[in-house]
Amino acid sequence: MLNCSYNLGMRHLNAYIPEYPVGTATDIAGMIAGFVPIARAVIGVRNLKIITFGPRPQDFFACNAPIKGLYELGVEVEENSELDLLVSFKAHAGDSRIPAICGEIAAEMGEGKYYPDLSVKLAQFELTLLDWAEAHKGSKQYVAFADKCWPAFPSEFGFVPCYVNSRLASRGIPVACEVDIYGALSEYIGICVTQDAVTLLDINNSVPQTQYSKEIAGKFNYQLTDTFMGFHCGNTPSCKMCADRTVKYQLIQHRCLEPEGSTPDFTRGTLEGDIADSPITFYRLQCDSEGALRAYIAEGEILPVKTRSFGGIGIFAIPEMGRFYRHVLIGKRYPHHGAVAFAHCGKTLFEVFKFLGISDIGYNQPKTLPYPSENPFA
Secondary structure (H helix, E strand, O other): OHHHHHHHHHOOOOOOOOOOOOOOHHHHHHHHHHHHHHHHHHHHHHOEEEEEEOOOOHHHOOOOOOOHHHHHHOOEEEEEOHHHHHHHHHHOOOOOOHHHHHHHHHHHHOOOOOOHHHHHHHHHHHHHHHHHHHHHOOOOOEEEEEEOOOOHHHHHHOOOOHHHHHHHHOOOOOEEHHHOHHHHHHHHHHHHHHOOOEEEEEEEEOOOHHHHHHHOEOOEOOOHHHEEEEEEOOOOOHHHEOOOOEEEEOHHHHHHHOOOOOOOOOOEEEEEEEEOOEEEEEEEEEEOOOOOEEEEEEEEEEOOOOOOOOOEEEEEEOOOHHHHHHHHHHOOOOOOEEEEEOOOOHHHHHHHHHHOOOOOEEEOOOOOOOOOOOOOOO
């Protein structure tokens, strides 16, 4: 191994070396098996194209980052306008495949949990994205999307795209909200690692003290500052949500875009409900304003506690989240979106990021290991 690593360095070759790369045949076979998801993610990234539609809204300037980092990773990117997407959507009106997808929606959601009159538009949009991916992936094998979904989208398309985004994510094609390119990339890496559905959520707000005291304290071994609400309008795959999930309307967009007191119309299309309790890994790969790639990883869980809120939402708990939030997420200027894998896969993600050349990988450090920026007198 010493001579192997020496020769790799002489030839400037990057290779994966386990933490302790010595053992019996059985030991080494286990190390090879552990390398499979790492290899799958690295190969996947090198064969990925991210397709975007529209710029970030000016009044919601977040998740913007230089695309230079994508090219460094071998990811191709294609940027389009919302008008391109609208033209293609209209061209799919009356597509013969629409009824079959409407049937899938009905079967997935169940009676009374979706809008039958809206299904045709949602199916039309789903086909638009799938056909665009096939026609535009070029030399790459895989595609992820990062789309602008507001404020113009609902009124012009006639719906919000959240539920369609969730359906594609469940098939291994993440569609990141709000043109979050690195959010889409992060989701895609999680899909490669876990071979399961992932989601993208806002690190939205703290859990109310009254709710924590009544439903979490004494039942789960977490402080209030370890908990937070992970939220988005409705992009989480239905397979990761509680049984009461329903296709509904986007509450905030309804307030902003439709007449006060009116029945929701073109703001329908979100997937509402609590996200089911599960082990999770919260993570993100990001390019900072200087063009440097960095990442964070934190393992935790979604608690079996009702949120009593709207959108696709869950109560998350991550050990030492308060310190991690301040000294990694805020301290290193990460945006509000984080990718969520529904498993503890931090070990594999760490190796993937390291193999991709990411030297700055933050994590939720225990109290015994202060952050460099942490005030020792606090």
